[in-house]
Amino acid sequence: MLYRLQSCLKYFAFLGLVPWTNNCRPCQCFQQIYSLFLIIINLMIFFVEIEIPLKDSLLLSLLVSTIVFVAKIVCMTVIMLQMMCRYKGYYILCKEFKRLRERFEVQLKMGALAYPRVRYIKIVMLGMASLGTLGCLIYTSFIASLIYFWSSFVALIIIRLQCVLLLLYVDLMGFHVQLLGKRIQDVLHCHSMGGGNCIPDGNCKQLCSLEFLLELKQSHMQLFELFSHFNDLFGWSILSIFVVMFMDGTVNVYWTQQVLAGVYGLVYLNAAFSFSVPSLALILAFCRSGEYCKWQNMLIGSYVRALAYNPSPQQAKEPAYTELLTEFTMQVEHNVLAINAEGFMLIDNSLLMSVCT
Template sequence: MLYSLQSYLKYFALLGIVPWSENCAYSRFIQRVYSLFLIVFNVTTFAFSMYLPPGKELFLSLMVNVIVFVAKIVCFTVILLQVMIQYDDYYRFCMEIKCLGLRFQCELNMDIGGLGWKSYAKILGLGIGLLVTILPSIYVAVSGSLLYFWSSFLSVLTIRMQSVLMMLYVDLLGHHVCLLGKRLQDVLNCHVKGGNCILDGNCKQLCSLEFLLALKQSHMELYHLFTHFNDLFGWTIVSIYVVLIVDSTVNIYWTQQVLAEVYEYKYLYATFSVFIPALIMIFVFCRCGEFCKRQNVLIGSYLRNMACHPDHAKEPAYNEVLSEFIMQVEQNSFVINAEGFMDINNSLLMSILAAKVTYLIVLMQFSSY
């Protein structure tokens, strides 16, 4: 499925966040040189802007400018470096998704299909929205002489588009988890009916040992796919979340300062166009991770319910494999993890919101002096 989208996704190589070609070694070399050029260009323009004299109506203090925009440039560098180093791993990840889909079709007799229209609408809407919301910041940067914005413009664009791509990948993972859960639910229903259900188009019974082993192997491959995704984008997720948290918190504070008439009201365009998209990205990505986590819990519940419906006609090995499957699901959860720093789910979302409130209170207390 990801391979079929690659003909469209390859154009993100202009930002250095997707490999352009799978087989051509020369094009990969050119893209690595191009990515290094983007990194050097980004760092150089920011360093050059540090030596320019500040405008008379700078909205941000020099220190806050440096902290916020350096974080974005560092995040941009981490994203490009991780992509550069792992071109082969990216296509291996695509192949693993394809092989898992073939296993679902051949061994589990499932129609994989594609993502639903809601998923595509979410991804497209988010991508267009993140691009459109850059325009108010451009307007304020032009009218307010915000020099640091221009040196980090490429970083902002890359971070937002990489966030959209990662949400697409997580939706693909969640789609496969959901399919596996539905097939296990079919097996559970078959157990409840007495184990007489026959799989359409296949002579094997849903309650057979062979089918349970195929489900168990599919779950393990899906778990390895999650692990590969975490290895492929772990540091990228960490750096993006740091930028989103810092950027949204600081811009909420600046919005409060504008409403308190410390700065001109035109700066509201810039602050709203930053912290609202940042909060949306945090929320959507956490919800995607939570969906995968809950589907894993559902899979465990289906297996435990199957164990609660003993059938004396089963092979003795069936119950043993079922017990192993239950332990496998409990120990190998489908989790989006950022290099061991955090799991992407609702608990992280609540922790971020709580931390934001704390930081905003501290900032407002300092601003009162």
């Protein structure tokens, strides 16, 4: 599914978020040079702007602005450098999505699979809304002085769009985990019916067969490899994005207090909310998608344990089936399908509650 979206996603290459092509090595080298140019030009703009004397700003405000906007530029640099060094890894991830979908359709007999359009529209709308708030920031920057805003404008676009792309990838993975859970639930229902007449659509192989259980086990392992590759490919990007967005959500409390205290005009509230609200919304959506993957993984574990503890009478007499179920249970318990940011944090509701605390 992700492979099919490349005709649209390749335009994110203008911001260095995806590789433009997989086959043309000179094009990839040119894109790497272009990404380095974006990083260098943003650093140059920031160093030029920081040299401009600002007479009417508080020292603490200058310090806060410097920390926040430097963090944005560093985050943009991490995102682009990680993608520059991992072009091949990105296309390997796309191929893993493609192979997984083919396994579900052919081996697990789930028919033609299509990513729900409603979920896709929600992610697109969230991305458009996060970019739409930039218009308010631009308006505020013209009528009032936003310190270091223009030097981090490109970085802000890159961070938000990368977060939307990562949200799409995680939602796609959660969709596949859900499909696998439904298929294992079908097998569990077949066991509860006695295992006599459970046949997948258009196939003579029974759901309770040893071969079908092996296909389920291999599908879960392939999903785990997909999650591991995703965490390895985007781990540092996820970590840096969450740090910056958490700062956007909390530091703007300071700006709001300054406005309410009369230090700055009410127009600065537009900038405060335009920075913080999209950041908190993206954090919420990302954590919810990670929690969905975690919850579906827990459901898969409960289904597999139910299969192991309540086998059908026919399968209870087959030692090979029992041994494979035991191996499957151990695999599900040890190979957790979760979004991990380089071991620093798991992306789920517990992280969201930590942020709120």
